[in-house]
Amino acid sequence: MSNFRDLLRNENMKIYRRPRTWLMIGFLILSLLLMSGLMKYDEVRNDSSDWKQQVTEENQVLQQEIQNNATADPDFVKNMENEIKLNEYYLEHNLNPNELSMWDYVNTSAMLILLVTILTVIVAADMIAAEFSWGTIKLLLVGPASRTKVMLSKYVATMGFALLLLILSFTVAFAAGAALQGFGGLSLPHLSVSADGIIHESSMIADSLQQYGFAIVSLLMYVTFAFMISAAFRSSSMAIAFSLLFMLVGNSLTMLFSSYGWVKYLLFANIDLTRYLAGNDPIRPEMTLTFSIMMLVAYYVLFQLVSWLLFTKRDVAA
Amino acid sequence: MQATTMETVLQLRNVTKKIGGRTIVDNLSFDVPAGEVFGFLGPNGAGKTTTIRMIVGLISMTKGEVIVKGVSVRKQFAQAMTHIGAIVENPEMYKFLSGYQNLVHFARRHSGIAKERIDEVVKLVGLQNRIHEKVKRYSLGMRQRLGVAQAILHRPSVLILDEPTNGLDPAGIRELRDYLRKLTRDEGIAVIVSSHLLSEMELMCDRVAIIQGGKLIDVRSLQDTTDSPQARIMIDVGNTALAYQVLTDSISDLKISILGKQLEIESDKALIPDIARLLVKADVDIYGIHSSHKSLEDQFLEMTGGEMVV
Ligand SMILES: Nc1ncnc2c1ncn2[C@@H]1O[C@H](COP(=O)(O)OP(=O)(O)OP(=O)(O)O)[C@@H](O)[C@H]1O
Numbered sequence: 061m062s063n064f065r066d067l068l069r070n071e072n073m074k075i076y077r078r079p080r081t082w083l084m085i086g087f088l089i090l091s092l093l094l095m096s097g098l099m100k101y102d103e104v105r106n107d108s109s110d111w112k113q114q115v116t117e118e119n120q121v122l123q124q125e126i127q128n129n130a131t132a133d134p135d136f137v138k139n140m141e142n143e144i145k146l147n148e149y150y151l152e153h154n155l156n157p158n159e160l161s162m163w164d165y166v167n168t169s170a171m172l173i174l175l176v177t178i179l180t181v182i183v184a185a186d187m188i189a190a191e192f193s194w195g196t197i198k199l200l201l202v203g204p205a206s207r208t209k210v211m212l213s214k215y216v217a218t219m220g221f222a223l224l225l226l227i228l229s230f231t232v233a234f235a236a237g238a239a240l241q242g243f244g245g246l247s248l249p250h251l252s253v254s255a256d257g258i259i260h261e262s263s264m265i266a267d268s269l270q271q272y273g274f275a276i277v278s279l280l281m282y283v284t285f286a287f288m289i290s291a292a293f294r295s296s297s298m299a300i301a302f303s304l305l306f307m308l309v310g311n312s313l314t315m316l317f318s319s320y321g322w323v324k325y326l327l328f329a330n331i332d333l334t335r336y337l338a339g340n341d342p343i344r345p346e347m348t349l350t351f352s353i354m355m356l357v358a359y360y361v362l363f364q365l366v367s368w369l370l371f372t373k374r375d376v377a378a
Numbered sequence: 379m380q381a382t383t384m385e386t387v388l389q390l391r392n393v394t395k396k397i398g399g400r401t402i403v404d405n406l407s408f409d410v411p412a413g414e415v416f417g418f419l420g421p422n423g424a425g426k427t428t429t430i431r432m433i434v435g436l437i438s439m440t441k442g443e444v445i446v447k448g449v450s451v452r453k454q455f456a457q458a459m460t461h462i463g464a465i466v467e468n469p470e471m472y473k474f475l476s477g478y479q480n481l482v483h484f485a486r487r488h489s490g491i492a493k494e495r496i497d498e499v500v501k502l503v504g505l506q507n508r509i510h511e512k513v514k515r516y517s518l519g520m521r522q523r524l525g526v527a528q529a530i531l532h533r534p535s536v537l538i539l540d541e542p543t544n545g546l547d548p549a550g551i552r553e554l555r556d557y558l559r560k561l562t563r564d565e566g567i568a569v570i571v572s573s574h575l576l577s578e579m580e581l582m583c584d585r586v587a588i589i590q591g592g593k594l595i596d597v598r599s600l601q602d603t604t605d606s607p608q609a610r611i612m613i614d615v616g617n618t619a620l621a622y623q624v625l626t627d628s629i630s631d632l633k634i635s636i637l638g639k640q641l642e643i644e645s646d647k648a649l650i651p652d653i654a655r656l657l658v659k660a661d662v663d664i665y666g667i668h669s670s671h672k673s674l675e676d677q678f679l680e681m682t683g684g685e686m687v688v
């Protein structure tokens with residue numbers, strides 16, 4: 061009977077022997093390099109040799125605003141006060157905030173995880189559906205492995221691909237940052253202002269990993285969703301189209317209906333956990349981090365269950 | 379017949395498939411012993427592919443049981459599949475992989491298939507010169523051969539081939555026939571082939587099951603038919619009218635008809651000497667007498683009433 065590791069090797073072979081996969085990987089690397097290049101270009105263009113003067117002026121402007129808007133939203137005032145504190149910290153410690161460090165490249169690359177998600181969704185959507193389109197599903201399932209095992213090997217291979225892209229993003233951004241800025245910024249602290257108005261220094265790598273962590277939550281949800289669609293439709297083009305459509309339209313729909321209470325039960329309202337970080341607001345005021353995590357777990361289990369039922373219980377007449 | 383004394387490797391028990399209230403396969407039961415080539419014969423839409431899909435677990439059975447070497451396909455699927463190799467309809471392969479990589483893919487699913495076994499199978503199906511090419515560039519017949527290679531890699535006890543001759547050239551069909559024979563004889567594999575190419579089945583199979591409208595109409599051994607005394611006798615004569623007259627006068631109930639310059643008689647072979655004597659006595663010139671067995675095709679059409687798609 062089939063060994064899970066061998067099934068996984070088969071699925072990996074089918075992913076990485078396709079020219080398309082390497083096009084996607086090339087595209088991701090190109091995007092990362094382009095992003096890094098643009099960041100460097102921007103830094104060089106905006107000469108910041110007189111940054112001390114700039115920061116001082118900025119603080120004066122901010123002070124003025126606070127005085128003019130003394131009665132305004134307290135959150136708004138608070139944000140500006142925090143900004144002033146940060147600027148003062150920069151001046152005190154002689155840190156140029158406009159000068160990029162290698163960590164800025166890594167942090168910005170976290171935004172490209174959206175691209176990683178889209179690429180993985182394409183692979184996931186094809187994972188089951190393509191076997192049906194190609195007609196190879198008949199040979200794949202007529203073997204000494206249960207359908208559950210076959211499905212699991214496909215899911216794990218998809219997640220492996222996502223992991224590869226994530227590691228690639230982090231590494232390429234890190235390398236580009238190091239090449240463009242040198243390793244000088246490696247030990248720079250990450251600065252943040254806490255609720256009580258005190259400036260905290262924390263590790264940059266922890267901050268970057270946190271950014272990646274949040275992005276991975278949504279990646280996991282969208283990819284699992286695409287996998288389910290793939291099992292349901294058994295057609296690659298349908299699966300890709302539906303998954304991407306959901307990804308792109310879901311957020312705007314949620315925003316559009318955010319005044320209704322039921323919106324909080326939608327996947328899209330819960331998928332972005334950075335909304336619970338200091339300074340951000342959830343879609344609905346009554347939503348909490350625990351609520352969102354519970355919703356995400358519920359959706360994840362539902363997606364897996366539906367995929368499993370659709371893949372293992374239906375007749376294969378392709 | 380020696381095959382019946384062999385161990386039974388595949389059993390179908392009341393296998394039934396209903397889709398949307400329509401019964402596509404109706405209470406099919408038969409046994410296939412090791413070492414036999416078992417034909418599955420039926421007109422288009424008879425339910426051959428549906429039955430094969432149930433045997434390999436691609437579709438569920440509404441009722442019944444398929445047992446391979448004592449293991450139920452329904453209850454112990456993975457275990458049962460270690461004994462089965464199959465091609466269901468066209469052998470679709472991964473087009474972006476080479477033939478060899480495709481075989482590696484299928485070999486990995488079974489434990490303990492050595493590289494040598496892959497090479498051996500490649501040679502057996504005659505693909506050694508093209509095996510490292512992408513399947514994209516294979517012809518239909520080459521893909522069919524690769525499909526057979528994939529199906530026998532793990533030395534299954536039951537080999538199931540749905541229309542295996544589809545797309546093969548005459549040499550390929552002959553080779554297929556020869557290595558199916560070899561597999562059954564040397565390795566004791568039971569082979570199940572479905573086809574509507576009747577003449578093909580005649581050359582390939584030990585027994586055939588004839589199904590129509592999802593029902594098993596008959597299972598017959600082909601040895602029996604070749605031994606059957608019923609024959610079609612063609613006589614090439616000078617004067618057909620006279621010969622016809624003579625024979626109908628002398629032998630009662632003779633099934634005889636005139637086909638151009640020939641007489642066609644359906645009768646027992648034992649009658650041939652009598653017929654010849656009668657014609658010689660009546661001064662009819664005989665240019666040739668030829669007798670042939672009733673072909674499977676004739677029997678098949680007789681049984682299914684020549685009605686093709688049901
Ligand atoms: N998924 C399905 N849903 C409904 N009816 C089906 C389905 N699959 C097959 N059938 C019907 O079942 C019958 C048997 O089909 P099957 O493919 O088994 O025939 P076959 O004997 O293999 O024919 P052929 O010689 O043409 O390959 C046909 O009438 C077909 O229309």
Ligand SMILES: [Mg+2]
Pocket residue numbers: 426427428540
């Ligand atoms: Mg068929």
